[in-house]
Amino acid sequence: MAPQSGLARQRTRSAWVFLAPMLFVLAAVALYPLLRTIWFGFTDASLTSFGSARFVGIRNYLEWLDYGDGNGEWLGLLVDGRWWSAVWNTVRFTLVSVTLETIFGMVIALVLNQKFPGRAVVRAAVLIPWAIPTVVSAKMWGWMLHDQFGIINDMLMRVGILSAPVAWTASPDTAMAAVMMVDIWKTTPFMALLILAGLQMIPDDIYEAARLDGVGPVRTFRRITLPLVLPAMLVAVVFRALDALRIFDIVYVLTPNSPETRTMSVFARENLFDYDKFAYGSAASTLLFLIIAMITIGFIYATRMDLSGTRE
Amino acid sequence: MATVDLRNVSKSFGSVEVLKDVSLSIEKGEFVAFVGPSGCGKSTLLRLIAGLEEISSGDLMIEGERVNDVLPAKRGVSMVFQSYALYPHMSVYENMAFGLEQAKLKKDEIARRIAEAAHMLQIEGLLERKPKALSGGQRQRVAIGRAITRQPRLFLFDEPLSNLDAALRGETRVEIARLHARLADTTMIYVTHDQVEAMTLADRIVVLNKGRVEQIGEPLELYENPASRFVAGFIGSPKMNFLTGDAARQHGAATLGVRPEDLTLSAEGGLWSGKIALTEALGSDTFVHVDTTLSDKSIVARVSPRERFRHGMPVYLTPAPERLHRFDEEGAPVRG
Ligand SMILES: Nc1ncnc2c1ncn2[C@@H]1O[C@H](COP(=O)(O)OP(=O)(O)OP(=O)(O)O)[C@@H](O)[C@H]1O
Ligand SMILES: [Mg+2]
Numbered sequence: 075m076a077p078q079s080g081l082a083r084q085r086t087r088s089a090w091v092f093l094a095p096m097l098f099v100l101a102a103v104a105l106y107p108l109l110r111t112i113w114f115g116f117t118d119a120s121l122t123s124f125g126s127a128r129f130v131g132i133r134n135y136l137e138w139l140d141y142g143d144g145n146g147e148w149l150g151l152l153v154d155g156r157w158w159s160a161v162w163n164t165v166r167f168t169l170v171s172v173t174l175e176t177i178f179g180m181v182i183a184l185v186l187n188q189k190f191p192g193r194a195v196v197r198a199a200v201l202i203p204w205a206i207p208t209v210v211s212a213k214m215w216g217w218m219l220h221d222q223f224g225i226i227n228d229m230l231m232r233v234g235i236l237s238a239p240v241a242w243t244a245s246p247d248t249a250m251a252a253v254m255m256v257d258i259w260k261t262t263p264f265m266a267l268l269i270l271a272g273l274q275m276i277p278d279d280i281y282e283a284a285r286l287d288g289v290g291p292v293r294t295f296r297r298i299t300l301p302l303v304l305p306a307m308l309v310a311v312v313f314r315a316l317d318a319l320r321i322f323d324i325v326y327v328l329t330p331n332s333p334e335t336r337t338m339s340v341f342a343r344e345n346l347f348d349y350d351k352f353a354y355g356s357a358a359s360t361l362l363f364l365i366i367a368m369i370t371i372g373f374i375y376a377t378r379m380d381l382s383g384t385r386e
Numbered sequence: 387m388a389t390v391d392l393r394n395v396s397k398s399f400g401s402v403e404v405l406k407d408v409s410l411s412i413e414k415g416e417f418v419a420f421v422g423p424s425g426c427g428k429s430t431l432l433r434l435i436a437g438l439e440e441i442s443s444g445d446l447m448i449e450g451e452r453v454n455d456v457l458p459a460k461r462g463v464s465m466v467f468q469s470y471a472l473y474p475h476m477s478v479y480e481n482m483a484f485g486l487e488q489a490k491l492k493k494d495e496i497a498r499r500i501a502e503a504a505h506m507l508q509i510e511g512l513l514e515r516k517p518k519a520l521s522g523g524q525r526q527r528v529a530i531g532r533a534i535t536r537q538p539r540l541f542l543f544d545e546p547l548s549n550l551d552a553a554l555r556g557e558t559r560v561e562i563a564r565l566h567a568r569l570a571d572t573t574m575i576y577v578t579h580d581q582v583e584a585m586t587l588a589d590r591i592v593v594l595n596k597g598r599v600e601q602i603g604e605p606l607e608l609y610e611n612p613a614s615r616f617v618a619g620f621i622g623s624p625k626m627n628f629l630t631g632d633a634a635r636q637h638g639a640a641t642l643g644v645r646p647e648d649l650t651l652s653a654e655g656g657l658w659s660g661k662i663a664l665t666e667a668l669g670s671d672t673f674v675h676v677d678t679t680l681s682d683k684s685i686v687a688r689v690s691p692r693e694r695f696r697h698g699m700p701v702y703l704t705p706a707p708e709r710l711h712r713f714d715e716e717g718a719p720v721r722g
Contacts (some may be wrong), residue, residue, distance in 0.1 A: 279471035282438050287485030287536075288459025297484070301475045 108363065114356035121352050134357035151357050159333065160341040161365070167250065167337065168318040171257045176311055178258065179265025184299075186266065187273045197270075204263040212327035215256045219243050219328075249334045256324050261317075265310055272306025273299070308377050312370065319366045338362040389414045389540060389573040390435060395444035397430055404430050406597045408444070412590075417566050417574045419584035421620065422594035428577040431594070432542050435575065436465050448540065459488075464533035465542040468549065470525045472517040472532070479513040482532045489536075496535075503531040506568070507561070523554045530565070541574040547583065563587055581621050585609070593617050615717035618643050624673060624686050626711065633658070633680045639712030639720050646673060648709035649687035651695065656702030660685065662695055676701060 115134055119127035136150040151157050186197055203211065218225050221241035230236040242252045276299065284294050322339035329335045336344075342362060346355030390412040397405040404427045412418050420428045433439045435446065437458030446454050453461050472481050479500060486496045504510045507527040517525055526546060533541060546562070547555045563586070566574055578584055584591050585605045593600040593608065593616070601613040605621075612618035618626050626643045634642035650656065651674055660678035672691045675684040687703060689695065712720040 277469065277471070279467050279469050280473060283465075283467065283471040283473070284484075285438065286436060286458050286463065286465055288457070288488050289484070293488070298473060 111356050111359050111363075114353055115360045116357075117353050119353045119356070121347070121350050124352075127353070130353075134353050135361075151354065151361060156333075156336075157338075157341060157358060157361075160336045160338050163250070163335060164319055164321065164337040164339075167254060167257075167321060167335075168315055171254045171261070172311060172314045172318055174254075174258050175262045175265045175314060176269075176307065178262045179269050179310070180307070182262065182266035183269035183273055184295075186270050197267075200263045200266060202263075203260050204267075206260070208260065208323045209327055211260055212256060212324045215252075215259075216243060216328050219252055243329045244332070246332070246334045249329045249332045253321075253324055253328055253335050256328060257318070257321065260324075261314065265314060268310035268313075269303060269307055272303040272310075275306070276302050312373055315373065316366060316370060319369065320362075338365070389416070389449055390575070391445075391447035391450075392435075393445040393447070395431075395434065395446060396442050397427075397434060397439065398442045403442075404597050405434070408597075408599055410592060410599065410602065412573055412575065414573055415571050417576065417587060417589045419576045419578060419588035419591045420594060421578055421581055421584045421591055422600075423620070424579060426594045427597045428579070428594055429544055432465075432544055432575060432577050435540070436463050436542055437461050438465075462539040463542055464536045464538035464540070465544065466526075466529050466533050466546045468545040470517070470529040470549075472525060472528060474517055477514050477516055478509065478520070478528050478531075481517070481528060482535050485532070485536055499535045499537070500531075503534040506534070506565070507531050522550055523558060526550060526558060527561075530562075534565075534569075539572065541569075541572055543574065543576045545577055545579070547578075547580075559583060559586065582623060585621070591621075593620060595620075611719075612643075612711065613719065615641055615643065615713040618711055618713070624688075627681075627683075627685045629680050629685075631680065634712075637710060637712055640715045641713040641717070643711035643713065644705045644709065646686045646688040648706045649685070650704045650706070651676070651687045651689050651693070652702050652704065653695075653699065654702070656704035658685075658703045660701060660703065662697055662699045662701055665695055665697065667691060674701075676703060678703070 114127065116129055116131065117127035118130050118133075132150075134151060136148065136152045138146055139149050140146040182200060186193065186200070206214075217223065219227075219242040221227060221239045221244065224239075224242070226242065227236065227239040231239065240248060242248045280298060280302075281294065284298055289297070320339055321337050322343070325332075325335050325337055325340050326343075338358065339362065342355045342358040344355070345351040345358060349355075390410070392408050392410040395405060395408045396403060408431065420431060422428055430439060434441050437453070437456065441454050445452055448461055448463075473484065476484065482500045482503065483496050486499065491499075500513070501510075504513060507530060509524065509527050509531060512520060512524060512528070517528065520528065526549075530546070543562075547558055550558060562576075566572075566587070576584070576587060588605060590602060590604055591608055592602050595616050601608060601617045603611075603613075608617060608621045612621060615628070619628065622645060624646055626645050627649075629642045629644070630640065634640060658678055658680055660676040660680075662674055663677045663684050664675040666673040666675075669691060672689050672693070672695070674687050674689055674695050676687060677684050685703060695701065714720050
């Protein structure tokens with residue numbers, strides 16, 4: 075690196091001074107718990123024996139249990155079918171809900187980007203599902219989807235779509251769909267708002283140039299709007315995907331104990347606190363972290379996203 | 387036959403009427419400039435012709451056909467925007483090709499037209515670049531190039547030079563003049579608030595004021611015979627001097643206008659006396675600002691740079707009698 079001028083050194087120093095409090099807080103509330111979780115994943119810790127936890131290597135992840143008669147079996151998280159089904163549930167949930175949220179969010183953003191009377195009110199109203207605490211909205215949907223008292227069954231039966239009530243959240247066929255629906259209902263506004271911010275960055279005169287070029291609405295969207303809003307949209311998708319991969323609260327409230335909707339976070343919590351397999355749960359949390367990190371890095375790399383803050 | 391014919395065109399945004407009863411006829415191949423102060427409706431008028439805004443009342447004819455309800459792309463117009471309006475994610479080549487592909491032109495025809503325009507504007511080396519890798523002047527030329535490739539019957543410019551620095555503005559102005567000479571059959575309408583641009587480029591100038599046409603005419607005609615006090619003050623740089631009160635009344639006018647070059651400055655004697663407040667030596671000319679009792683603004687006179695007039699000197703001003711402009715209370719010229 076070239077030697078810095080006095081001025082540059084001063085600026086670097088004040089940058090660190092300003093960053094220090096945040097770095098300290100981050101280290102205390104994020105880095106330290108993360109490192110501790112990773113450590114517990116390599117021990118035999120249980121809820122009652124934090125202090126006396128002993129290092130056991132990778133036994134929580136993978137272990138060969140020898141029966142002594144020449145036979146044996148593999149144990150541990152990496153061969154645990156329940157874990158891998160939780161991984162699959164999480165990935166499926168993320169793919170479906172983020173994709174649908176992006177599509178619906180784009181449609182809503184395009185509508186909100188048009189000038190019409192009362193636009194400000196509609197913009198605020200759209201945000202309501204996002205503003206409701208997740209636990210509250212999950213409970214609310216839980217009641218609406220209830221097999222006996224739920225308004226959804228009632229309405230569908232009145233118009234004759236259903237002949238008998240469906241236990242939406244309890245039935246294995248519909249539990250995941252119910253979770254996805256609630257998540258999409260809740261998070262589409264967030265997506266719409268981020269995309270709308272991107273849309274508003276596109277200057278009007280470009281659309282006017284396109285009108286003079288005789289470009290129709292569909293082609294204008296595909297060739298102009300979409301490429302220009304894509305960077306903003308990808309950032310929104312990353313945020314949403316990270317959030318979705320950690321999905322916990324909706325599942326926990328709406329469909330507790332359902333193997334169809336058990337996600338990685340739910341799996342980790344069950345082991346940490348319900349089954350008293352704290353070390354095993356820590357190992358699961360560590361893997362969850364690794365999977366999210368890998369997907370994020372892969373995504374950023376694949377889309378060549380510019381996170382440096384500098385313009386090309 | 388006129389390329390563009392506006393008949394009693396008016397435009398309102400809500401209850402605000404920004405263009406009032408504009409009638410105007412532009413010949414094929416003509417270069418017409420719209421000038422006027424900010425907010426007078428120049429851009430709006432241009433956008434009406436382009437089809438980007440709807441006409442509230444009146445008729446717009448292009449080559450004899452009423453086009454009020456014709457889509458912008460079908461009017462045969464190209465527009466160069468003040469902000470260039472290049473597609474930021476497309477290369478220079480794609481920017482120019484986009485509209486042509488839309489018009490279903492063949493690939494080699496597109497390539498030919500772009501090569502021709504790029505050659506004309508000397509942007510051949512820039513075709514692969516994105517707009518953000520271009521300087522302001524280069525972007526402006528790309529925007530003009532994009533307009534040329536469409537081979538329009540009517541070219542519309544909305545203050546195309548206002549984002550350029552003074553030197554580049556001068557250069558690009560010359561290029562636009564050359565472009566007009568090359569595309570002799572293409573009608574051009576050019577919006578500017580810079581009357582020098584209008585004077586140097588245009589065959590005819592349309593002066594707009596508060597949504598109305600004040601005067602239409604050739605540059606020198608506007609300069610020599612302004613149809614109103616407004617036009618007299620707007621056209622010409624430095625501005626025409628205006629005198630009111632006794633000096634004007636003696637000549638039978640409410641306002642008397644005299645251009646800086648129509649005043650003789652003398653240290654010995656003359657019609658009006660005053661004291662030099664400021665001199666501006668431009669090399670080719672010197673402008674002398676004289677404070678008088680006739681007006682609270684100083685009167686500007688143009689003198690040869692060889693004459694030495696110093697700050698604070700008492701001097702006399704004498705207008706050339708046949709070059710006086712007389713206006714009545716409404717700002718209309720007094721005849722006879
Ligand atoms: N979309 C619009 N809605 C409402 N009023 C508008 C709109 N566009 C323009 N106006 C008004 O119309 C008037 C004329 O505007 P216009 O842009 O034509 O002025 P201009 O002569 O081009 O000015 P400038 O030299 O500043 O560009 C202004 O008072 C402006 O506020
Ligand atoms: Mg304008």
